[in-house]
Amino acid sequence: MPARAHLLRQFHIVQRLQAVRGRALPFDEIRRYLLEETAVGDYEGGYELRTFQRDKQEIIDLFGITIRARKNEGYYLAETEPLPADQQRLFEAFELQEFLRLPQALGPFVQAEARRPLGLQYLRPLLRAAQAGQVVEFQYQKHWEEQAETRTVGPLLLKEFRGRWYVLAAMVWSGRLACFGLDRIQDLQLTAATFSPPAGFDATTYYADAFGITRPHDAAPQEVVLCFAPTQGRYALSYPLHASQQVLVQNEEEIQLALWVYDTHDLRMELLSYGPEVQVLAPPALRDWLHAQHAEAAGPA
Structure with a gap:
């Protein structure tokens, strides 16, 4: 065996x-x-x-x-x-x-998902570099740019989201934290240089209040209250959106859930994917944005 x-x-x-x-x-x-x-x-x-x-x-x-x-x-x-x-x-x-x-x-x-994430060959080298505090260099091709650019970074954390893998890293020259999709990395090289994580950085808590791979540095997490139609709400109960998820209301008419998260692009795209099956009850800014997006998608009356 x-x-x-x-x-x-x-x-x-x-x-x-x-x-x-x-x-x-x-x-x-x-x-x-x-x-x-x-x-x-x-x-x-x-x-x-x-x-x-x-x-x-x-x-x-x-x-x-x-x-x-x-x-x-x-x-x-x-x-x-x-x-x-x-x-x-x-x-x-x-x-x-x-x-x-x-x-x-x-x-x-049996039919498994045919798509497989790209860049998985970089997982082990990046993990070794993160453990050893070793600087890496690679070419990075953004989806909206025509040319790849060189990035020299200190890997801090590997993170999976929606079936794709990312590396959170400190930019060597500025110390700024940035997240890179492994599917857009090319020609990864380990260098002889070393780095130290930013002061106060804690890999175990960095994404604790984040949905997805984005964590703003100029905003605080907040309570997000969502109201789902019963069927869609049961999906959210069986596969929670976030570790902070709590049930506020559950009956035959609705399921209300509360999350403690940052308001990020990843979260907003998730809410859009539910269409009319979800309403945002709080915070007001996120509720207004979702209403505006649905109105724009509907077009002129």
């Missing part, structure tokens, strides 16, 4: 036990779940108790999560908190990768 699938199996055990919220599961139920409802069954014809015992120990070592036994009932988690978001995302990526490795006969039943 490939090492990644071995790790995935252990994740599925933790995930399943977390889902039952402290209830003990017999080993036979855990085995059935692994073999019938996950990618584990694609690699193994069976799953033995002795393998489960080894997995239990490795789960402690890898994740710090203890699986305990309850006599005559089964196994349960001593810890009930979910995995950290970064670990959860990693395992989800493993699961998707394994799922897409389907036998050819099953291909007609």
Whole structure:
């Protein structure tokens, strides 16, 4: 069994036990779940108790999560908190990768997104440069410019948004922070020069109040209150717009959500994509802008 699938199996055990919220599961139920409802069954014809015992120990070592036994009932988690978001995302990526490795006969039943983001070959070099405080140089082609320009920057943070990857970096000569799409980078070179992050920069919180890749430096985040039609609102509930999202009202007529975010181009384009299915209740400036955009799109009466 490939090492990644071995790790995935252990994740599925933790995930399943977390889902039952402290209830003990017999080993036979855990085995059935692994073999019938996950990618584990694609690699193994069976799953033995002795393998489960080894997995239990490795789960402690890898994740710090203890699986305990309850006599005559089964196994349960001593810890009930979910995995950290970064670990959860990693395992989800493993699961998707394994799922897409389907036998050819099953291909007609699955259609993955055909588009793939460009520039992924730069992820590892940029990550190494960010870790080492190493300056990089590349050619950058803006969509609205005819010629590429040289950029010399210190990478600070890699960020994904809408299936594309970006690098937040400090411009070497000015210290200004800028975000670059990896799909527009060409001829990336690591240099011998080093840099230090700007004073007070914290990669873990820089985008905390931002929707997308834009974070204004001359404005503060604010409460944005949105009113969705029920159907579209349920989509927003199942896939939150932002980590700060809170439900204010939920009934048969409407769903109101509050976000604490910057008013940015990315956020405004997201709101436009909902058409008449969303109204902005606050702040007034954002509400007025959305009304004006819809009126302009409708054209003269």
